[in-house]
Amino acid sequence: MARAGEEALIARYFAPLSGPGADGLRDDAASLTPSPGHDLVVTADAVVAGVHYFPDDPPGSIAVKALGVNLSDLAAKGATPRGFLLTLALPDDWTEDWLAAFAEGLGAMSRTHGCPLLGGDTVRSGGPALIGVTAFGEVPTGTMVRRQTARAGDRLCVSGTIGDAALGLALRLAPDAGLDVAHRDVLQDRYLHPRPRLALAPVLRGHARAAMDVSDGLVGDLTKMLAGTGLTARIEAARVPLSAAARVLIAKNPSRLATALTGGDDYEILCAVPPDSLPAFLAEAERVGVPAAEIGLVEPGEAPPLVVDDAGEAMTFGAGSFSHF
Amino acid sequence: MARAGEEALIARYFAPLSGPGADGLRDDAASLTPSPGHDLVVTADAVVAGVHYFPDDPPGSIAVKALGVNLSDLAAKGATPRGFLLTLALPDDWTEDWLAAFAEGLGAMSRTHGCPLLGGDTVRSGGPALIGVTAFGEVPTGTMVRRQTARAGDRLCVSGTIGDAALGLALRLAPDAGLDVAHRDVLQDRYLHPRPRLALAPVLRGHARAAMDVSDGLVGDLTKMLAGTGLTARIEAARVPLSAAARVLIAKNPSRLATALTGGDDYEILCAVPPDSLPAFLAEAERVGVPAAEIGLVEPGEAPPLVVDDAGEAMTFGAGSFSHF
Known part of the structure; x- marks a missing residue:
């Protein structure tokens, strides 16, 4: 299959995953507002081919891992997912078949957890693939569960x-x-x-x-x-x-x-x-x-x-x- | 200089850039709430060595570019910066001198524009360096300036x-x-x-x-x-x-x-x-x-x-x- 340009790829594979505030991924930014009485919780984790996963893993599984590791951080903070941004750095030998399967896995994970795509960036990596996700969740104001707040006896x-x-x-x-x-x-x-x-x-x-x-x-x-x-x-x-x-x-x-x-x-x-x-x-x-x-x-x-x-x-x-x- | 582990690097170079809600980068996520009557604006752009900048550019300049291209998106949307997340994917031959200069440039840009570091991730890239930024801004509710809303006669x-x-x-x-x-x-x-x-x-x-x-x-x-x-x-x-x-x-x-x-x-x-x-x-x-x-x-x-x-x-x-x- 011929490889399309960035705009065409976004429209074909990623716009269908987009949520409210993302304007169909036709903008350079999205708007996002926590529900009344809530704080946003933001986290970013990236996975790299050959470092965090095997380059020949199924593309849908790679997508599940890239989004899943970020949703796991939201869960630990007590947060409900609201959306995510995707930074997709592709190696020179990417194929549209790979991207189609990746987007399918990403969409399934996104729908399962009610976490729509809000935007992102697609670049050439010049090396292995890197998939960076920033995930947004929300908690009732002041209730984010912190990492370093344990006490003796807990x-x-x-x-x-x-x-x-x-x-x-x-x-x-x-x-x-x-x-x-x-x-x-x-x-x-x-x-x-x-x-x-x-x-x-x-x-x-x-x-x-x-x-x-x-x-x-x-x-x-x-x-x-x-x-x-x-x-x-x-x-x-x-x-x-x-x-x-x-x-x-x-x-x-x-x-x-x-x-x-x-x-x-x-x-x-x-x-x-x-x-x-x-x-x-x-x-x-x-x-x-x-x-x-x-x-x-x-x-x-x-x-x-x-x-x-x-x-x-x-x-x-x-x-x-x-x-x- | 010996190369430190991820936790030590974060504490030494990046924690000083962190802002409210980031808990000194000692957590996996940050909390962020727009000012009353405001929406958040979120955007993500990455720069890659050899693609978006020259690998031998001064590390401080690379940091200015990585954060600057994202702040530019916020500006275009009419937004005031609130903070950013950093995904730093480093090549195998990174040095602590490089990182120190990068963090210095990043900190200067962050302070100039009132946009503190809220968190992020540091990974091995397995190839060239990639610097991914997610920037957060805010606008009075409903006033984000969109990309595709021009009208004839404008x-x-x-x-x-x-x-x-x-x-x-x-x-x-x-x-x-x-x-x-x-x-x-x-x-x-x-x-x-x-x-x-x-x-x-x-x-x-x-x-x-x-x-x-x-x-x-x-x-x-x-x-x-x-x-x-x-x-x-x-x-x-x-x-x-x-x-x-x-x-x-x-x-x-x-x-x-x-x-x-x-x-x-x-x-x-x-x-x-x-x-x-x-x-x-x-x-x-x-x-x-x-x-x-x-x-x-x-x-x-x-x-x-x-x-x-x-x-x-x-x-x-x-x-x-x-x-x-």
Whole structure:
């Protein structure tokens, strides 16, 4: 298929994804106003081919990841999505087939989460593809859930299961012939397709003192949550929720537990909940369909968070946090 | 100098640029609320090394361009800056010296225009550097100046002078030994350093029916302003304001007039003003220190805009618009 110019591409593939205030992407800017009594929440994350995803991943999956990692940040802040801007930097060998599939995946994710496209930019990358998203959400005024506001005594909780995406990535790099195909597929799907925990947003606003999404590994992200606050934490590895597939893999090779606890791409929520609010938090999380589990405790102290194993011994990790940078 | 990790870089170079709502860049998102009675205006543009700027340009100049092209979009929409997000995709050979100079230029531009850093992302590009900015501005509710809302009879105006940056770029690619050094420096500076016309924003809100910034060349951008609206335009080339330096260059080689009219990177404002408002628009523009000039007329019709020369003949251009894509 011949490759069209920027204006034609926008009209063909991206204008159908656009929302109110975007004027059909025929302008250089969009207008956006929070609902009365609300603040906007803004966040930007980019994914790069060969860094955050495999260049030969399905284009629709790449789009789900690019938008999903940003929606995950909104969820952790307690926000409801309002829209997004897309910066699409394409390599010289892009094809219109790739772009059509990318736009289809992007549109599906956008509709699922009620987050229309408001504008953006399309440029030549001169290297690998880069997909940058700025996502906008809103919260009732003053209720954005912050990252560094935990207090001593708060209980640490996570949503869903931890480590699936990191194990899925490990399997992709080094297949495990003995693993059940269904388990392998579950883990690899978790790596490909973030599931932003937007259903949990109001529950976090109601009960969490601090929250962030787990994108760079549970241990490293917990360290970031507490860095410089005069607080530390103690986590019991046995309480960290694992999927059936992850449990099978770890049973075969216990060193994979460290991968699960420090690998990236979970896109689950890590939060600190005051003890009095814990029962209500866990019950409401269950009710909105996002199981959450208590995994540890916030304590006074300057040391890095401690993760203890079944025997009560401190676990050590080679790299505390995965860095894409 | 040793290269620091992402968290350390943010704390050292970018946190000092951060504004209210950004929590010192210690969170994954920022909160942002328009002033009472205002809408937010959001826009995103990226610049790429080797595409939008020369990789060996001064890092501070690259920062001025990356933020400036976005502030220029806000100006054209009639908006006052409120803040920005930065996506910084760095090549493998980045240095901390480069980053320090980049942050210094970014901070100066940010302070000059009252547009603090609210957050962002730092990633490995796997290729050339890419700097993506999402800029936020605000306008009194419902007053954002749109791109495609001109009407027949409106007068077309531009701010400042047109073509300087394109001629500056041409000089950089093919030096003209006969040109006065001061003139050369003026033109090359215009290519390096966009001057977003934010002072004109309230004047546009008050008097312009439609506006956009001139980033991809006057002729091409005017075509975009009218595409699909059932309108065309007639511009008199002799009325397009040129700098003294541009006039000298064009006098030496008249074909350079086409470069000035179709080249990119002007970051001036093109707007459509109802005839009744024209005197007030021009007077207020003068008063805020941004000279503006009437260059033509919006007319009914589907044809591309017409540019006529001194003799009243239609000019033709090889490429109507510069495309970075």
